[in-house]
Amino acid sequence: MSVASRRSLDDPGLHDEFLSLVGEGDEYGAVELVTELLDGGATPQRIMIDLIGGAQTRVGELWAANEWSVAREHAATAISERALAALAARTNVRPSRGRVTIACVDGEWHALPTRILAEMLRLDGWRVDFLGANVPGPHLVTHLHQTGPDVVALSCMIATRLPRAHAAITACRAAGVPVIAGGRGFGPGGRYAQHLGADAWAAGAEEAVLRLARNWPPHNSDPQLSAFLGDEEYTYVVRNRPQLIDSAMRQLTERYPAMRDYNQRQLDSTAEDMAHIVDFLAAALYVSETQIFTDFVAWTDGVLQARGVPPVALRVGLEAVQAQLRDYPAATAILTAGTRLVNR
Ligand code: B12
Structure with missing residues (x-):
């Protein structure tokens, strides 16, 4: 492709174009678009956060407004996952930092935001064990014993899963592995995360990358460790x-x-x-x-x-x-x- 026709994230209408591709279930079109952007010099990080993450946020709004059906939302998410996988396949980074386990708490099905987090950390040099959606606490702990990560990144996108998040955080810390929490389920500014004993919280994948690179493990973390909050x-x-x-x-x-x-x-x-x-x-x-x-x-x-x-x-x-x-x-x-x- 000539330099003049290279695609850029600033191209007018680009975000709408990607949204239409995922909305129409056009897997090849979506993969082609992110590949062109990569070839045009866009960083994989910006493509993931701005384009794919941004489109997913719009998908949520369209579903909430009853403009898109649940099926269309599911199909769109599947295409976004494919686009993400295509980016991952094109970007190899040799691990130079520690090892991180990434999991959604028990009953939490929003795996795509953690997939983005996984790719962002991998690109920053972490060795990533991505466990995906709905990971029961005991299985997570077994995995920690088998693999010995430096940190667990735990996602909770829906507040109803907070009691399970609490159990998982408590179990990870008991196994000696610090926890960074994330996802909107932890409330505005992540304010329930510390309450439930997490060592740290980050609003998004970019912040998590910085947090884990600069100040990990946190020395002054003062989580309020309460084994059980439910009265x-x-x-x-x-x-x-x-x-x-x-x-x-x-x-x-x-x-x-x-x-x-x-x-x-x-x-x-x-x-x-x-x-x-x-x-x-x-x-x-x-x-x-x-x-x-x-x-x-x-x-x-x-x-x-x-x-x-x-x-x-x-x-x-x-x-x-x-x-x-x-x-x-x-x-x-x-x-x-x-x-x-x-x-x-
Ligand atoms: C796709 C989707 C689904 C899919 C998920 C499929 C998948 N493979 O991921 C499915 C169909 C399973 C689903 C189900 C549900 N969903 Co839904 N879903 C979404 C949607 C449209 C997109 C999610 C997404 O990928 N966002 C894109 C990412 C990039 O967004 P992000 O949050 O900015 O991501 C960053 C942070 O969250 C953070 N982060 C996340 N985890 C972690 C962890 C750590 C450690 C760190 C540091 C950071 C971090 O980093 C991410 C990357 O920067 C959102 C809409 C939205 N606005 O997000 C709704 C949304 C999250 N869902 C919602 C709801 C209500 C549900 C259901 C309850 C619906 C239902 N009636 O059944 C169920 C609950 C299922 C469950 N128990 O988990 C609501 C939540 C509202 C609320 N009250 O909190 C939302 C906001 C939709 C809306 N507009 O109302 N959903």
Whole structure:
């Protein structure tokens, strides 16, 4: 290709072009585009963060706005993964630093952000063991004993996985391996990460690269090591999860008549929303942070409204869970804060 026609990350319309390619499931087109950018002199880091990461963020927005279906989002993510793999195949770096294990916590399926992290660290000279999505804590610890890494990078993108993140962080530290945490599940500025005992937190892959290169292991880390944060209310909600969801579904059918005409798919997604209400409530109780729940309610409200579900349905759903938790003051306060948001 001639120099004049080289592609650059600053080309007008480039990001929209990549988004269309992943949206149309055009694997070859997406791989060709990132390869051309690499040939044109763009760094693999910028392509991963700005182009692929940026497109994924747009995919999330399009899904939330009901413009893209779940299937289209899944297909797009698969193409982004292919583009990432193509970049990785073109960039070999001899390991010159330590060894890092990268894993998503138990029940966490957002593997792509950690794949980006893995590639960024590999390009910076780390030897990377990438374990991917949904890694159960005990298996992670076995892996640490077998491979002896210098650091574990643990991802939590959804706050409902925080109790599992806490268990994993505690187990890694007990095995003598420091933990850097990341992903939006750890809250604004990663504020739950230290609370749950992580040695460090980074907002994104670029920050993690700097953090691990310059100041690792952290000498002055002062994690608040608490073996178990869940109190009686958290335990009650987790133990009674199925009953809380079933009973809330029944109450919702009585109090929100439109639901009686729902088809099976609508009923399934309502049950899923109800399960999320209970799971986010449990997470908020676990770390004593109402904001985990109110952020979730605000987000769900937007998602439901984009799908033509009126706010009253969510409000009734929240009330149906709250009605079963009258004797639990912290849960009641959190649910009240959530309901207040929907009433605005
Ligand atoms: C693709 C996707 C999925 C895919 C994931 C497939 C895969 N292989 O990764 C699937 C379909 C599995 C999925 C499922 C769900 N998802 Co989703 N998903 C997304 C989406 C569209 C893209 C994620 C992504 O790749 N982002 C691109 C990366 C580059 O973004 P990033 O966060 O900036 O990444 C950086 C940081 O996170 C950080 N980082 C991440 N981990 C770590 C770890 C360490 C140690 C460090 C240092 C840094 C770090 O570094 C990354 C690179 O710089 C996002 C939208 C979005 N805005 O991200 C939603 C999103 C994350 N999902 C969301 C939701 C709600 C869900 C579901 C609950 C949906 C449902 N109803 O079932 C489930 C939960 C599944 C689970 N239990 O994990 C919400 C979360 C909202 C919230 N309340 O927090 C989002 C934000 C969508 C939205 N706009 O609302 N999802």
